[in-house]
Amino acid sequence: MTDARHRLLLVSSSTIHGRGYLDHVADALVAFLSGVKTLTFVPYALADRDGYSASVRERFARLGIEVLSVHQAPDPRAAIRAAEAVFIGGGNTFRLLKWLQDEGLLGPIRDRAAEGMPYVGSSAGTNVAAPSIRTTNDMPIVPTANFLALGLVPYQINPHYLDPDPASTHKGETREERLLQYLEESPVPVVGLREAAFLSVEKGVSHLLGERGARGFRRGSPPFEIETGAEVESLLR
Amino acid sequence: MTDARHRLLLVSSSTIHGRGYLDHVADALVAFLSGVKTLTFVPYALADRDGYSASVRERFARLGIEVLSVHQAPDPRAAIRAAEAVFIGGGNTFRLLKWLQDEGLLGPIRDRAAEGMPYVGSSAGTNVAAPSIRTTNDMPIVPTANFLALGLVPYQINPHYLDPDPASTHKGETREERLLQYLEESPVPVVGLREAAFLSVEKGVSHLLGERGARGFRRGSPPFEIETGAEVESLLR
Numbered sequence: 001m002t003d004a005r006h007r008l009l010l011v012s013s014s015t016i017h018g019r020g021y022l023d024h025v026a027d028a029l030v031a032f033l034s035g036v037k038t039l040t041f042v043p044y045a046l047a048d049r050d051g052y053s054a055s056v057r058e059r060f061a062r063l064g065i066e067v068l069s070v071h072q073a074p075d076p077r078a079a080i081r082a083a084e085a086v087f088i089g090g091g092n093t094f095r096l097l098k099w100l101q102d103e104g105l106l107g108p109i110r111d112r113a114a115e116g117m118p119y120v121g122s123s124a125g126t127n128v129a130a131p132s133i134r135t136t137n138d139m140p141i142v143p144t145a146n147f148l149a150l151g152l153v154p155y156q157i158n159p160h161y162l163d164p165d166p167a168s169t170h171k172g173e174t175r176e177e178r179l180l181q182y183l184e185e186s187p188v189p190v191v192g193l194r195e196a197a198f199l200s201v202e203k204g205v206s207h208l209l210g211e212r213g214a215r216g217f218r219r220g221s222p223p224f225e226i227e228t229g230a231e232v233e234s235l236l237r
Numbered sequence: 238m239t240d241a242r243h244r245l246l247l248v249s250s251s252t253i254h255g256r257g258y259l260d261h262v263a264d265a266l267v268a269f270l271s272g273v274k275t276l277t278f279v280p281y282a283l284a285d286r287d288g289y290s291a292s293v294r295e296r297f298a299r300l301g302i303e304v305l306s307v308h309q310a311p312d313p314r315a316a317i318r319a320a321e322a323v324f325i326g327g328g329n330t331f332r333l334l335k336w337l338q339d340e341g342l343l344g345p346i347r348d349r350a351a352e353g354m355p356y357v358g359s360s361a362g363t364n365v366a367a368p369s370i371r372t373t374n375d376m377p378i379v380p381t382a383n384f385l386a387l388g389l390v391p392y393q394i395n396p397h398y399l400d401p402d403p404a405s406t407h408k409g410e411t412r413e414e415r416l417l418q419y420l421e422e423s424p425v426p427v428v429g430l431r432e433a434a435f436l437s438v439e440k441g442v443s444h445l446l447g448e449r450g451a452r453g454f455r456r457g458s459p460p461f462e463i464e465t466g467a468e469v470e471s472l473l474r
Contacts, residue, residue, distance in 0.1 A: 013408045013409070014408075015408050016408060017406035017407075017408065018406075047418070047421045047422075091418075092415075092418050095418075095422065133377065134376070134377050134378055134379070134380075135376060135378075136376070136377065137376070137409055138410075138415070139371070139372060139373070139374070139415040139416070139418065139419055140370060140371050140373065140377060140384055141371055141372075141415075141418050141419040141421070141422045141423070142371070142422045142423075143371075143383055143384050146380055147377055147380050159409075160407070160408065160409035162407060162409070169254035169255075170254075170397070170399060170432070171250045171251075171252050171253060171254065171397065171432055172250070172374055172396075172397035172399070172432075173375075178329075178375070178376040178378075179376070181284070181328075181329050181332075181376065181378050182376055182378040184284045184378070185284075185332065185378045185379045186378070186379075195407070195408055195409075
C-alpha cells in the first residue's frame with residue numbers, strides 16, 4: 001500500500017506532441033504545488049546539468065515558483081533535507097539512479113516524502129519513484145550499484161508507454177512483450193503510462209489523470225486498460 | 238583490436254520481416270559452421286529454456302547440425318569447454334547476462350573463443366559479445382552483478398537498430414539519441430546493426446554483411462553510415 005503521507009505527481013513525459021515543456025501538466029502542477037515557493041530540482045538524468053536546470057528554472061518561473069538545482073547546492077543532501085518540494089526531471093534513468101546513489105540522496109528524498117513533502121517526477125524521475133528501475137525504457141549507459149529506487153509507490157511504472165503497432169515490421173520486442181518478460185521475473189505489477197497520462201498520489205490513493213489512459217500489467221492476467229480517473233492500486237492487485 | 242583468433246558471426250535479429258527463424262542468415266551459418274557437427278546452445282535469454290532449445294534444435298537440424306543446450310548439460314561449464322561451437326540466442330540481455338554470470342560461463346566462453354571456437358550470437362547473444370551490455374535495448378528485468386560481457390570485439394553493438402522516424406509523434410528518445418547519451422558516458426564506439434545486417438569476424442577483421450547496412454557512432458563525430466561489405470573497426474576509430 002502507498003504510504004498515506006506521500007504526495008506525488010508522476011508524469012509520463014515532460015512533453016507531448018505539439019505542446020511545450022510541461023505544458024500538458026501545467027494546471028496540475030500549479031494545483032499540486034499550491035503554496036510552494038521554491039522547488040528543489042534534480043538534473044542528474046541529463047549530462048548538461050547547467051543547461052537543464054536553466055530551462056527548468058525558466059519554466060517554473062512562469063508558474064511563479066523558484067527553482068534551486070541540487071547540483072549547484074554546496075551540500076545536495078542538505079538541499080533535499082531543506083526542500084519544500086522536489087522535482088526529478090527526465091533523461092536517462094540509469095544515469096539518474098547512479099547519481100542519486102553516489103550522492104546519497106535516495107534516503108533523504110524517501111525521508112522527506114514520508115513527511116509529506118510534494119514530489120514531482122517526469123519520465124526517469126517517475127521511474128525512480130517506483131520500487132526499482134526494472135521497468136525503464138532507457139539504455140543502461142552507466143552502471144548503477146543496483147536497480148533499487150525510491151519505492152514511493154508499491155507498483156512499477158513504465159513511462160512513455162507505447163501500444164503495440166500491428167503494422168510494424170520491426171522484430172525487436174514490443175513494450176508489452178518487454179513488460180510481460182518483466183513479470184516473468186518479478187511479481188510487482190506495472191502501470192504502463194501513455195505519454196499524455198500522469199498519476200496523482202494523495203492520502204494513499206493513486207489516481208490516473210491526464211489523457212489517453214494507461215495499461216495495467218499483473219502476473220497471471222492479460223494486460224488491461226486503465227481509464228483516466230481510475231483508482232490504480234486496487235486494479236493492480 | 239579484435240583478437241585474430243576469434244571467429245564470430247554476430248546477427249542483429251534472429252528473424253526479419255516476412256522470413257522464418259534464422260532464414261536470412263542460413264547461408265552464412267552453413268558457411269561459418271562448415272565442419273561443425275554439434276552446436277552448444279545457450280537459451281538463458283528466454284524463460285522457457287526447454288521450448289527455446291527445442292525450436293533451435295529443429296532449425297539447426299535442417300542445416301545438418303545437432304544442438305546441445307547448456308541448460309540440459311549436467312555441468313554447463315564443462316559443456317562450454319567441450320563445445321565445438323557456441324550459439325547464444327536472443328531474448329532479454331539482462332536475464333542472459335545474469336545467468337552467464339551465475340553459471341560462471343563468461344570465462345569458459347572467452348577461453349574457447351580465444352582458441353578459435355566459432356561463436357554465433359543473435360540479438361542478446363550479439364550484445365554479450367561486446368565489452369558490455371551498456372548498448373542493449375532491453376529492459377533491465379533482472380539485476381546483474383555488473384554490465385561487463387564477453388568483450389570478444391573491442392566495440393559495442395546495438396542490435397535491432399532503428400533509424401529515427403521523422404513522422405513519429407512519440408517523445409521517448411530515439412535510438413540515435415540513446416546511443417549519443419551512451420557516448421556521453423563511455424568512449425567505446427558503437428555499431429548500430431539494422432535487423433537484416435550481421436557482422437562476420439575472422440582473422441581480426443570485422444566485416445558488415447547482410448542487408449540494409451549499419452550506423453556508426455563514435456565520440457566527437459556525427460553518426461555515420463556503414464555500408465554492407467565494409468571493414469567496420471577502422472571506421473570506428
